[in-house]
Amino acid sequence: MAILPIITAPDPRLKKVCKPVETVDPETRRLMEDMLETMYAAPGIGLAAPQVGVLRRIIVVDVSKEDGQRQPHMMANPELIRVSDEDTSYEEGCLSLPEHYAEVVRPAEIKLRYIDKENEIREMAADGVLATCIQHEMDHLEGILFVDHISALKRNMILRRLLKSKRADKPMAKYATV
Ligand code: K1U
Numbered sequence: 159m160a161i162l163p164i165i166t167a168p169d170p171r172l173k174k175v176c177k178p179v180e181t182v183d184p185e186t187r188r189l190m191e192d193m194l195e196t197m198y199a200a201p202g203i204g205l206a207a208p209q210v211g212v213l214r215r216i217i218v219v220d221v222s223k224e225d226g227q228r229q230p231h232m233m234a235n236p237e238l239i240r241v242s243d244e245d246t247s248y249e250e251g252c253l254s255l256p257e258h259y260a261e262v263v264r265p266a267e268i269k270l271r272y273i274d275k276e277n278e279i280r281e282m283a284a285d286g287v288l289a290t291c292i293q294h295e296m297d298h299l300e301g302i303l304f305v306d307h308i309s310a311l312k313r314n315m316i317l318r319r320l321l322k323s324k325r326a327d328k329p330m331a332k333y334a335t336v
């Protein structure tokens with residue numbers, strides 16, 4: 159297994175709609191396992207394939223407590239088949255928007271269908287932080303970031319800060335070494 163580099167915003171790959179997976183073959187399973195390892199190492203509670211530069215509909219999630227037993231979910235082509243009328247608000251973070259957080263309102267309970275790592279079609283229900291995290295990861299597959307759910311004022315402030323810190327990390331061309 160391998161830890162993959164995580165892309166941070168702004169990056170055009172984070173704004174793309176991802177293509178469905180045809181079959182969960184050994185290569186896809188390997189990517190799912192690498193994504194899970196990358197998520198645990200970050201650390202995070204979820205990760206979507208575009209965050210590691212792969213524009214395919216794959217997500218991994220594990221919201222179990224650090225001291226408890228791991229409960230990983232690896233999903234291809236996840237689709238919501240039911241969402242509750244009731245909403246909930248949660249302070250979300252994102253490994254692609256490091257050190258930025260905001261309250262996001264989403265449906266409190268969901269039911270989804272997906273393909274698991276054995277290429278079997280499954281359905282599951284989720285609530286609490288698991289439902290929030292799955293919806294956040296599914297948004298990534300549509301090129302949507304949590305900042306797209308908040309006011310334009312807060313979004314632009316966060317994106318400007320990220321751009322500034324990205325530019326500060328990169329040496330300017332005239333100072334670059336060869
Ligand atoms: O998609 C991502 O970038 C991962 C993101 C998932 C997420 C967090 C909060 C609400 C919805 C979705 C993260 O995992 S950010 C890091 C984080 O939340 C965390 C890290 C360590 C322990 C507990 C939480």
Ligand code: ZN
Pocket residue numbers: 251252253254294298
């Ligand atoms: Zn995210």
